[in-house]
Amino acid sequence: MKEDLRYYRTRKNILAAMTVLLQTKKFEQITVTNICEEAQVSRSGFYLHYVDKYDLVEANLKEFRDQANQFIQMNAENSKTKLFLNMLSYLQSEGKLIAALISENGSVEVQNYIKRMMQENARINIFPRLDLKLESTAEIHYALLFLSNALFGVLQDWINRGQKESPEELVRIIDRLLAFEFKS
Numbered sequence: 001m002k003e004d005l006r007y008y009r010t011r012k013n014i015l016a017a018m019t020v021l022l023q024t025k026k027f028e029q030i031t032v033t034n035i036c037e038e039a040q041v042s043r044s045g046f047y048l049h050y051v052d053k054y055d056l057v058e059a060n061l062k063e064f065r066d067q068a069n070q071f072i073q074m075n076a077e078n079s080k081t082k083l084f085l086n087m088l089s090y091l092q093s094e095g096k097l098i099a100a101l102i103s104e105n106g107s108v109e110v111q112n113y114i115k116r117m118m119q120e121n122a123r124i125n126i127f128p129r130l131d132l133k134l135e136s137t138a139e140i141h142y143a144l145l146f147l148s149n150a151l152f153g154v155l156q157d158w159i160n161r162g163q164k165e166s167p168e169e170l171v172r173i174i175d176r177l178l179a180f181e182f183k184s
Contacts, residue, residue, distance in 0.1 A: 013039040015097050018056060021116050022100035027053075027107040046166055057101060057110055064090075064098045065117055072125045079128070080178070088167035091159070102152075103159045111152070119150040150177075 017039035021030050024115055032053060038047050048054040071086040091099040094145075101110045122144055134140045151174070165173070 007015055007048075010039075010041050010045050011042055014046060014049060014056065015060065018053070019097045019100045019159075022097075022103065022105045024105075026105050026133050027101065027110070057097075058105065060097050060101075060115060061110065061117075064095060064114075067095070068117070068121060069125075072121060081175055083126075084171045085167050086154075086173055087171060088158075089156075092163060092167065099159050102156050104156070111156070115152050118152060119144045 014035060017035050018030070021034055021038055026035070030053060032043065032046055035053065035056075036043050039046075050059065068087065070081055071090070074086075091102075098114075098140055101107055102114065123140070127140070127144070132143065134143055154170070154174060154177075158165065
């Protein structure tokens with residue numbers, strides 16, 4: 001039992017250390033040594049959990065993807081507002097490392113992965129629920145790009161600016177942006 005607690009505490013410290021380091025360093029500049037020093041764990045302790053910093057990120061991205069899929073499945077009433085609110089709240093609580101990776105100090109590869117994940121989730125879980133009159137695969141392709149890049153850009157700026165708006169306030173803003181119409 002004591003071994004289990006140490007295992008999870010070490011993992012938690014490693015994730016927290018990476019999150020802290022991303023506040024001041026670019027992802028590419030961070031080394032396993034930096035992570036170990038910040039987490040106050042040995043290199044062997046780090047390697048017990050992860051192969052390298054990319055493995056650490058990949059494991060966290062899988063958790064994020066699983067959580068996102070769970071939010072989508074739980075969203076029985078098809079509310080984009082509730083879905084966005086759940087995702088933003090997650091990034092402020094358990095998803096702090098993902099938020100740091102989305103920030104300007106994060107990894108471009110991770111950011112592109114998250115955009116692709118957003119596109120795939122939108123294609124499978126969100127677009128079928130929308131009343132879009134898309135007629136070709138090209139229209140669907142560009143609609144997915146438009147939506148995912150717009151939402152990712154708003155999300156990244158919100159994180160870079162210190163998440164000043166509450167998740168509820170940002171969702172209200174996004175909701176208004178997605179519902180705009182041109183004046184006649």
